[in-house]
Amino acid sequence: AQSVTQPDIHITVSEGASLELRCNYSYGATPYLFWYVQSPGQGLQLLLKYFSGDTLVQGIKGFEAEFKRSQSSFNLRKPSVHWSDAAEYFCAVGLTGGGNKLTFGTGTQLKVEL
Amino acid sequence: NAGVTQTPKFRVLKTGQSMTLLCAQDMNHEYMYWYRQDPGMGLRLIHYSVGEGTTAKGEVPDGYNVSRLKKQNFLLGLESAAPSQTSVYFCASKLDQSYNEQFFGPGTRLTVL
Numbered sequence: 001a002q003s004v005t006q007p008d009i010h011i012t013v014s015e016g017a018s019l020e021l022r023c024n025y026s027y028g029a030t031p032y033l034f035w036y037v038q039s040p041g042q043g044l045q046l047l048l049k050y051f052s053g054d055t056l057v058q059g060i061k062g063f064e065a066e067f068k069r070s071q072s073s074f075n076l077r078k079p080s081v082h083w084s085d086a087a088e089y090f091c092a093v094g095l096t097g098g099g100n101k102l103t104f105g106t107g108t109q110l111k112v113e114l
Numbered sequence: 115n116a117g118v119t120q121t122p123k124f125r126v127l128k129t130g131q132s133m134t135l136l137c138a139q140d141m142n143h144e145y146m147y148w149y150r151q152d153p154g155m156g157l158r159l160i161h162y163s164v165g166e167g168t169t170a171k172g173e174v175p176d177g178y179n180v181s182r183l184k185k186q187n188f189l190l191g192l193e194s195a196a197p198s199q200t201s202v203y204f205c206a207s208k209l210d211q212s213y214n215e216q217f218f219g220p221g222t223r224l225t226v227l
Binding site: 004009032034036041042043044045046049051090094097099100101102104105106107 | 118145147154155156157158159162164170172204206208211213215216217218219220221
């Protein structure tokens with residue numbers, strides 16, 4: 001069965017510093033991968049997605065992620081974090097067929113220090 | 115275009131009571147999903163639907179029922195609420211079976227006493 005691991009439950013960075021959030025997946029076929037962000041009391045918003053092609057994908061709000069098949073990873077990065085980036089971030093792997101269900105990681109809570 | 119909406123936003127139930135959560139989408143999406151979110155567990159799929167009149171079980175379906183009588187609506191029912199069903203419930207929708215994203219509603223916070 002597919003699974004997603006986000007090893008960091010909490011991360012704190014200073015505003016202006018770079019950010020990398022880790023995501024590892026387990027899936028037998030070629031995955032399609034997502035990063036979502038959730039602000040407090042809100043629903044989930046899509047940051048970026050990978051389906052195929054270029055392994056470095058660009059998303060909204062200056063985020064990017066790199067798909068590394070050899071490492072089964074899809075890490076999220078941002079060169080310079082803003083205070084408004086404080087939120088919870090979820091990585092997800094999508095199945096092909098069977099309702100295209102998503103399996104989510106447990107999330108990483110990002111705190112930004114001013 | 116409201117996207118995905120959920121009703122109600124908050125609800126408190128007593129053990130054994132029943133209720134229905136409503137999800138509506140105005141994007142003409144075929145696929146719809148119900149998730150629950152609990153601290154430290156991410157989102158877990160309860161039930162989903164791949165079209166009007168269809169439903170299927172997800173990862174944690176026990177204690178819930180769903181119906182998709184109209185394409186734009188997906189209802190989640192709790193027949194006899196239990197404290198273990200205290201959670202935040204999210205609905206999502208997706209255009210079709212191709213590679214595209216799920217759009218999420220704002221959530222319903224349910225407390226069962």
